[in-house]
Amino acid sequence: MKKARRWYLGVTGLMTVAHPVLPLDVRSVTYLLVSACTVVPLVATARSEGRGPSRVWWILAFAMSVLTAGNTLTTFGGPAWRMPSELLITAGHASLLVAAILLVLRRGRNDIGGLLDVSVTAIGLGGLVWTALIFPRLESLGTDTGEEAALLISVLVLVGVLGALIRVWKVAEVALPALVMLIWALLLALTGNVILALSTGTMTSGRPGWTEMFFLVAYLLLGLAALDSSAGELAREGPAPVDRLSSGRLVFLGAALAASPLVAGLRQILHLPADGLLLAFGTVLIVPLVMIRVGRLAAERxxxxxxxxxxxxxxxLTGLPNRAELITRLDAALARERLLxxxxxxxLFCDLNGFKDVNDRLGHTAGDELLTGIGVRIRAGLRAGETIARYGGDEFLVLCEEEAQAQAAHRLTTHIEHALAEPFTLAGRPVHASASVGAVISDGGSGAEELISRADQAMYRAKQRHHAAA
Known part of the structure; x- marks a missing residue:
């Protein structure tokens, strides 16, 4: 990889450095060569990575291929291919955004909220720059609507890409030189597009030669990022940052959303032309992001x-319903039977036999494992609608609704005995467990506390019989 990086840096770096002093017709060729050479390391990295991480690099390679095609049409296509080249460049920038989103999703995992916030803020600020600086210049240059729309989308998309990458860099827990190079590449590309818009009103025709240096260095950095040793780590799953929509962030998001409409409204008040394209595209981009953000907040709540x-x-400990929930379900069951x-x-009231001895011999951790295992075994054999709850300590209650009450009580008692028949492995040794079970049936007029008390008394009698047998 180091050798490939040296070759890439030597070849493309030399062409980039020599570009400003070359003849005009040669500069067109070197510009295309640097753009095309960037695809090679991107494809090589994509082929060397696993299926998941490679997607980011394949999409980046596709984006650079599309941008190279757009640059080719710009150089050799003539005026007739001006609009198609603009569209290709816009599509290439959009592909960069897709790659950045995939990268953030893999690195951030649960950072969807952060990505949305950064995207909304970046697009809002980009719209502000467009309204305050770029749009008035385009009007003075007489740029047609199609080129203006393509340029607007490219600027907003690049701003969104840059914001997403900065978010990834901010939450990264390790140094990622490849990420820093990607950020600088996108920043240079964005700067170059803004300069082109202010100087020529288009991304393709009539661009000054010196502005091409922004894009050449950006292409060079993109290829170097793919060849850096941290490239593989960059596209892998990273930490999950905490998503906090604080008051300060909310105010900042609101300001970013309101900036462009306020500036457009101010221009209208001052009898200056307002930019309908920005309002249309900005709304199409930002409103869905805001709706997704609100939807995620609602889902999180x-x-x-x-x-x-x-x-x-x-x-x-056990994940079973607790005493309060058991009483709630028992009250509801008694209310249903009175209604019918x-x-x-x-x-059924279950109390473990010899549980204190397990705690004393093997420790409380083993005791906790035993309680959890008993809950799992008993719950596994219950029917739909039947409940096992941890009533407290080493006590469990089982609730059932069945008109054949005597048969149900016998079935559940037998099930508990069979569930505890096999030993549990605790602290590396087999441990046998048993329970004293008291089963009672409702007469249609008992309350929850009364039924629990009767079951407790039945369990106590069963425990006495167990001690007598022992």
Whole structure:
């Protein structure tokens, strides 16, 4: 890789340095050669990476191929190919944006919010620069609407790409020289396009020779980024930064959104031409991003609320419903049977035998593993609608609704015995567990606390029989 990098830097670097002093007709050739040479390291890196990371480099290679085609039409196509070359260059910039988005998605993983915020802000600021500087210049140069639209899209897309890459650099936990080179490449390309817009009103025809240096250095850096040792790491999954939509960030986003419409409105008030293209394209680009951002915030809030509900109703160790949730479900089951007029509730109270001895001999970690394993085994054999809950300590309750109450109580008691028959492996040794089970059935008029008390008493009698047998 180092040898390839030296060759690439030597060949393209020499052409880039010599470009300003070469004759005009030769400069056209060197410009195309540097552009085309950049595709080679991008393809080589794409072929050497795995299937996932290689996508970024394949898309970058495609983007540079499209840009090279656009530059070729600009150089040899003549005025008739002016608009197609503008469209190719715009498509190349759009492909760069896609590659940057994929890169951010892989490096940031859960940083969709950060990407959206940066994109909205960057596009808003780019629109402000367009409205305040570029659009008035295009009007004075008499640029036609098609070229103006292509230039506007390219500028906004490049600004979005640059913002996305800066976000990746900001959240990276390791040094990534390839990323720094990509950022500089995009910054140079953006600067070159803005200068072209201000000087000629177009990205293709009539561009001064010195402006080509911005793009040549950008192409050179893009190829060097692909050949850098950190290129592989750049396209792999990175850390997941915390997404905080703080008040300051919200204010900044609002200012970025409002800047371009405010400037356009001010120009209208001053009887200056307003840019309808920016309002149209800016809205098409920004509004979907804002809607996605709001949708993600709503989804995150729903997820947080669901997590809080689960935390409030489930035991943190075993993941089973806790005492409060068991009582809630038992109240609901008793209310249903009263409504139907047919007793159907069955409740089993399970208390482990010898659990304290496990804690004393093997430690509390082993005891926690035993409680979790028992919950898993018992829950695995329950039917839909049946509940096992951790009532507290080493106590579990099983709730069932079935009109054949006696048969259901026998089925569940047998299931618990079979579930605990096989030993558990704790601290590297087999441990046998058993439980004293008290089963009760509702008579249609009992409340939740009364039914639990009866089940507790039945369990206590079962435990006495267990001790007597022991």
């Amino acid at each position: 729903r997820g947080a609320e669901a997590a809080l509900r689960h935390q409030a109703t489930h035991d943190p 007029g047919r007793p159907a509730v069955v409740l």
